[in-house]
Amino acid sequence: MVKRIASLLLSAVLLAAATGCNYEELAQHSDTDYGSRQAGDPKMLSGRAYGPVSGNKHQHDNSFFEYSSVISRKVTDLNGIASAIVMLTDKNAYVGLMLDWTAVGTRNSGGRSEQDNTGTNEGVYNHDTGSPYGNSRALVSPYNSYFSVNDINNLSDELKQTVALRVRELAPAVQEVHISANMEFMNYFNEFAKEAWGGRSLMPWIDQFNTVVKYHFAGGKEMPAPITQPGTYSPSESQMDQ
Template sequence: MNKRFIRSPLIFPVIHRIFIFCLALIIIPTLLSGCNYERHVQDSDYDYGAQQKNDPKMLGTRMYGSLTGNPDQHDNKYFEYSSMLSREVSDINGVATAIVMLTDKNAYVGIALDWTAVGTKRIGGRTMKEQNNTGSNEGVYNHRDGTPYYNNRKMITPYNSYFSVNDHNLISRELKQTIAKRIRRLSPNIEEVHISANKDFVNEMVDYAKEAWLGRPLEPWVDSFNILVKYQFDGGKTMPTPISEMKDRR
């Protein structure tokens, strides 16, 4: 198993975005004053927690989640990885990285969060974070046992990682609406957009994406994928066997 030394969390790719976020908080007040500055930030995609009237992020009808009322909405005939939509969603403030899968009906979005926006969670914020990144200050991966290595097989881990949200209902509505608008603008025929930052869901989405990156067909994994999305978004009772385990058995 290939391993690499981790001196800091997987935050390096977004350091420049965090810098821009902080710089904006310094520069914008010099251009705007008082309530105008506060409203400007709340209306921007740097703040998903304001929940104020006439927030431009929330104008119009809800564009994410269950909308059709079709009980078979998650019985997808096929799914495919969209590199374009994955890049588009990854560019949204507050999102560290994203994997987007398109089906004959829906778009499914797995996201990992970062520090480039506030209010990405509906409640709790940093006080309810699921990752322990304290080891980055000590040059280790796992702060508890001092392990300096990370096997690089999972996008989101319990230590030195981007941030997950176990229950997708706890993701900010403003953030989900922002993501759904971006996807529907580029894929207007999508019936529903489902978004989650659940650690297991995102890591499994990454494994499906790896298959696509290697030029392998995703058709053999359709049943597994449908079980995954039903478990995450439709009250399914079981998680599928991880694709990595199924491949090891072959």
């Protein structure tokens, strides 16, 4: 009898352990966990799909760009992403992200939240000033907003890999995929997307587009004029893609 009880207890322990392992494995394969960062993580087994790969100093001298509604929707479907705006060029794909924290580990490490949403409890937009007014041009803002990550190096590598692989599935010809959840970057992409949604050509904006992507991904020295808080420049901790 004692042996039988011991056997049953051992079986229960092994079953629980197996269930835990299976859950962990499923989570690592899914888009609900971008933070495991363990050796052999299935999301990272293939070669890195995002960031610079060519070493070409003219990689961000794009000749044209266009908004992709299909890829934008497919990336937005991923857990952890509230909205994505994807632009394709003659060379690259560029992805702007707005996060919603419906997945764990979207931020690599450290850093504080860039959004203050306490105003929603007080019926105001800006908790600091008490103002009820927001910036209609800003998709992402410091107040009452979905979430941003200013430094691309603080954005989860697994999240960037997952996004890049999805982009490459739908646009296999792109040379590089560059991804940012920077507030200013996303707001610029929202402005470009508005032009496309209105049926207008994006070619008049190509120089500004190149300025934006060079600043965020290639250490460009020319800083685009701020949209989120006009007159207030928000420096990037690191502008070099990883």
